[in-house]
Amino acid sequence: MAGVASAVLRYCDATQCGYYRYIQGTSMAAPHATGVAALIVSRFGREDASGLTLSPGRVEDVLTSTAANRACPNPPLQTYVPVGRSPEFDALCVGTAEFNGFYGYGVVDAYAAVTER
Numbered sequence: 001m002a003g004v005a006s007a008v009l010r011y012c013d014a015t016q017c018g019y020y021r022y023i024q025g026t027s028m029a030a031p032h033a034t035g036v037a038a039l040i041v042s043r044f045g046r047e048d049a050s051g052l053t054l055s056p057g058r059v060e061d062v063l064t065s066t067a068a069n070r071a072c073p074n075p076p077l078q079t080y081v082p083v084g085r086s087p088e089f090d091a092l093c094v095g096t097a098e099f100n101g102f103y104g105y106g107v108v109d110a111y112a113a114v115t116e117r
Helices: 026-044 056-065 110-115
Strands: 008-012 017-021 046-048 051-053
Touching: 026 051, 026 056, 026 110
Parallel strands: none
Antiparallel strands: 008 017, 046 051
């Protein structure tokens, strides 16, 4: 695929190199959001017979209300042709900084979530 190598970053120190690539999507975000949800339960949950618990609605409220707003990119149409994908992979972001098709309610903020009052 032409152009894919340009999306890979190389970092080297005196003894070794690492290669990194920026990727995104629900499969990338879900483990992070799940971890923050667990932190929310550990911070605000209550002990009961089954262990530490907090209602799913409360977890959702904390997660969404403390997320950092993120507006659609400019331009809102993201095309992946330069990295070797065909135009059907293009995506159009629609919505506001408070809620849009790319970032939903925003970017999960673990610190804000566990310090929320």
